[in-house]
Amino acid sequence: MLLEKLCNSIGPTGYEGDTRNLIKDELKIMNLEFSIDNMGNILVHKKGKNDKSNLKVMLSAHMDECGLIITSYNSDGTLKFSTLGSMNINSLPCKTVLIGKHKIRGVIGLKPIHLQNKKERTHSISLNDLCIDIGSYSKSETKSIIDLGDFAEFNIEFEKFSDTIIKSKALNDRLGCSILIEMLKEDYNCDLYAAFNVQENIGQRGVFASNYSVKPDIFVSIDTVNANDLVDIDINEGAPVFLGRGPVIPFKAGISMLDRSNVKCIRSIAEQSDIVYQRIAGTRKEGQSTSVQLTGSNMKILSVLIPCRYMNSIVSMCDLNDYENTIKLLKKYIKSF
Template identity: 45%
Template sequence: MLLEKLCNAVGPSGYEGQVREIIKNEIKEYVDEIKVDNMGNIIAHKKGNGTKVVVDAHMDEVGFIITGYNEDGTLRFAALGGINPKIIPSKVVLIGDEKLPGVIGLKPIHLQSKEERTKAVAYKDCCIDIGSNSKEESRKLVKLGEYAIFDTKFSEFGEGLIKGKAFDDRMGCAVLIEILKENYNCDFYGVFNVQEEVGERGAYVSAYNIQPDIGIALEGTICADMEGVPKHLRATEIGKGPAISIMDHTSIFNNEITDAIEKIAEEKEIPHQRRRAIAGGNDAGAIYTVGNGAKVATVSVPCRYIHSSISVASLRDYKNTVKLMREYLKTF
């Protein structure tokens, strides 16, 4: 399965090479031209006339970077992207291209003082245990600046559900690959950007070079449809189809485009929902602010537990996102 291949691949921010090779091989038969710019973004072009449309997904996932060594052989580290420190203790990680296993450690709860038990977990309180007994041994095994990712394998479970890492944004990458297999009446660019999780850095470069009229970001987005969360705080819900955003912290999305996408969903009877939150941001924030600017929108696959070691999503939502984007692009 394409999603499984993409989600199991290694690709934290700044280290997207493995994901990039998978995508290039998947799309090469369906596009007129593939370029990789100096940042590492993939720009896939299906040449056409009229409106210049960019559909964007980012290749990188949240991860960690090694910043130092402790005397006992454990490693100091920092986040690559937004990973709340509350969720990291006891998680298994893989370090670098050699996939050296490690476990994120924290002082045991029964040894913590009353003050320690009540304060928030911070990265400085944690370490990565690689089974080493000394700083010297760890230096030989792991270089400073090496990356780490969660050790999580993709699988299906329940009724049509999937679980794995990096759903943000391998979901978007998989959707974009599928829609590139069709032809459309516009000048179409499928762009797979790098370093979104650390500030949409790749998207600024690719958008500046393409100068699109319209930009649509494909994402795996937040979902909190669980017991104890009031309906009005559930940004999206699994099983209710792709989510069309209103705004977020980096973009106010174009009503003309979002209304057109929603109208197509209604006409084609594709399940869909509005994203009922404005938190976060994505590559659309870069696309619509460079050069002459562009009209932008975001369409997302709802994902539970995003930016953690594992997420959950619906295969039906993923397939309906592919269907909705294909139908919308056919309207040009």
């Protein structure tokens, strides 16, 4: 399964090479031409069947996942680190990681609870409380194995919990990358561009470059959104998002207003085709939407989001039905042009 391969590939922010190579191999099998810009974004252009159509539609997802970067050595041989992207620090202690291209194994260490004082047991965990232990006994030994600036990824494999529920690292946004590849398997009347972007987790940097290169008429962000169906939702916090009830199609993403005509169009297509989807007013985070607006291009923007539980922690869950329904809906939407 392509999605499983993508999720198991290594691609922390700024170190997306392994994931990029996997996507390149898939595109070559499909005989699709693509380019890679100086930032590392992959850009695919599939010419439309209708030579008279000048409409350019761009689908965008990001390759990078949250990860860690080694920042310094401790005298006892352990390593200090920082995060690559925003993540839940409380999910890090006692997790295994793979460091650098040689995948050196380590454990994120935290002072054992029975050795903590009262203050330590009650305060929130910070990165200063954590270190990575690779089993080294000295700083010099660690320096001979690990370089400063090496990345660390979480040692978590893709796994099915049932016929439809999966758990994995990097669902945000290998789901989107997999959907882009599925979309490229069919022909459309419009000119279709697919952008596999880098460095989304540290300011949506990659999408600036890819969007500016294409200057599309319609930009569609394919990403994930927090599913909050396991917690009590305050009505003032907005509508809940559920696993298994289809992709989320909002009118607003963070501070960005999405194109209402395209939102209504894709929602109408879903209803006419009996494809389940979730209607919400907006999401807290803008994702790629604000970034593409800042390029100054005159385009219409749409977001199609796949619900995931436990986003921005080391492991997430999603429902494959939502993934499949997103593909079905996007194909019908693009073929409507």
